[in-house]
Amino acid sequence: MRKNDELEINAYVDGELSDEDRIEMLAAMRANPELAREACELTNLKSQLQLAYANPPGIDKCSVSQRRSPWTAIAASLVMLSAGLTGGWMMGNSPATAERFVMLDAGGRGQAPATAESPETRIVFHLTTPDQTEAGELLADVEQMLQAYERDGRPLRVEIVSHGEGLDLLRTRLSQHQEKIHRLSSVFENLTFVACKNTIERVEISEGIEINILPDAEIIDSGVNHVVKRQKEGWAYIRV
Amino acid sequence: MRRIALLMTTLLFALGLAGQGMAASGYAKQKVVYHVNYDNPKKQAGALRNIQNHINAVGAENLDLKVVLHGNGLAMLLNPDSLPNLPKFKHANADEQMAAKIDGLKMQGVRFQVCANTIKGREVNLENDLYDVEQGDIVPSGVAELAKLQGEGYTYIKP
Numbered sequence: 001m002r003k004n005d006e007l008e009i010n011a012y013v014d015g016e017l018s019d020e021d022r023i024e025m026l027a028a029m030r031a032n033p034e035l036a037r038e039a040c041e042l043t044n045l046k047s048q049l050q051l052a053y054a055n056p057p058g059i060d061k062c063s064v065s066q067r068r069s070p071w072t073a074i075a076a077s078l079v080m081l082s083a084g085l086t087g088g089w090m091m092g093n094s095p096a097t098a099e100r101f102v103m104l105d106a107g108g109r110g111q112a113p114a115t116a117e118s119p120e121t122r123i124v125f126h127l128t129t130p131d132q133t134e135a136g137e138l139l140a141d142v143e144q145m146l147q148a149y150e151r152d153g154r155p156l157r158v159e160i161v162s163h164g165e166g167l168d169l170l171r172t173r174l175s176q177h178q179e180k181i182h183r184l185s186s187v188f189e190n191l192t193f194v195a196c197k198n199t200i201e202r203v204e205i206s207e208g209i210e211i212n213i214l215p216d217a218e219i220i221d222s223g224v225n226h227v228v229k230r231q232k233e234g235w236a237y238i239r240v
Numbered sequence: 241m242r243r244i245a246l247l248m249t250t251l252l253f254a255l256g257l258a259g260q261g262m263a264a265s266g267y268a269k270q271k272v273v274y275h276v277n278y279d280n281p282k283k284q285a286g287a288l289r290n291i292q293n294h295i296n297a298v299g300a301e302n303l304d305l306k307v308v309l310h311g312n313g314l315a316m317l318l319n320p321d322s323l324p325n326l327p328k329f330k331h332a333n334a335d336e337q338m339a340a341k342i343d344g345l346k347m348q349g350v351r352f353q354v355c356a357n358t359i360k361g362r363e364v365n366l367e368n369d370l371y372d373v374e375q376g377d378i379v380p381s382g383v384a385e386l387a388k389l390q391g392e393g394y395t396y397i398k399p
Contacts, residue, residue, distance in 0.1 A: 237396055
């Protein structure tokens with residue numbers, strides 16, 4: 001087998017091919033039984049690996065949910081378990097999304113508490129556009145703002161909720177700002193990137209592939225719910 | 241002179257509407273901020289139409305209405321003649337039609353607020369490039385202003 005084929009077949013098994021490439025690969029497999037067998041073996045290997053490492057080490061993105069009560073934790077794990085089971089049953093692949101699913105508490109991610117003299121500004125940005133030039137402008141705006149507030153010692157929390165077509169910004173394969181997102185979330189503890197699980201699942205079904213989300217992002221159940229909740233909690237809302 | 245004319249028109253407008261009063265609209269006083277950060281001229285004109293409809297429904301005297309412009313949104317107030325000097329913009333939409341719409345809304349008390357970060361970052365000349373923007377219309381950051389206004393009870397609308 002040629003090197004290219006091998007790469008291609010791995011990408012197919014990992015669900016990383018584009019729609020056209022996937023269709024082409026399926027046609028090639030129909031014409032070439034050896035190719036089909038190879039893909040099948042790789043898929044088997046992959047699911048065995050996933051069984052063995054149901055909780056891959058190194059992904060610990062649940063730090064925000066530490067303050068939950070034990071009952072919430074139990075309820076959440078039940079939800080996650082059932083989501084995982086349903087997801088796994090429906091898609092026949094690993095419930096990676098469900099494993100990373102978190103519940104963000106009311107305060108958002110770490111930041112110094114507000115004082116009477118300097119009340120905290122909390123902003124949730126709702127990103128629904130697939131246009132990553134606009135998303136890039138958002139990142140620039142947000143960076144400028146985080147720097148200015150930090151310089152002046154004013155408390156600020158920012159969440160960027162990517163939802164619908166806005167999810168592209170946080171998809172490993174599609175994000176054009178992966179490095180910037182990583183840098184910003186490492187530098188600014190008060191900035192959180194949030195991906196909508198409903199969107200992920202919908203896209204996984206329609207594209208027939210597993211969606212990988214940047215490790216810097218949190219995954220929550222519903223983007224719409226989340227922005228509504230934030231507004232009720234007194235966060236400012238800005239649609240990108 | 242222009243200021244006086246504006247004041248007179250506003251007064252006349254207010255007097256005219258005062259007759260209809262708050263009961264006619266059935267709405268209590270509203271504080272609203274509209275957010276524009278896109279440069280499509282049709283979308284921008286549409287946003288101004290939304291605002292006019294909003295005023296028609298609620299009554300100018302019941303509305304404290306602001307429009308925050310930042311990023312590409314500044315195109316709404318850019319003089320078309322200035323576009324060649326503004327490489328960081330693709331559109332300059334303040335032609336006669338847009339200017340008339342903006343004038344009309346200002347007469348009904350709408351305030352247009354422009355982001356200083358954008359003016360600086362995109363090298364906009366306050367005197368020459370912008371249609372009818374004064375120092376008092378400039379806010380340090382469009383995004384921060386949107387957050388601040390919401391904190392003060394303004395409802396956020398992005399048309």
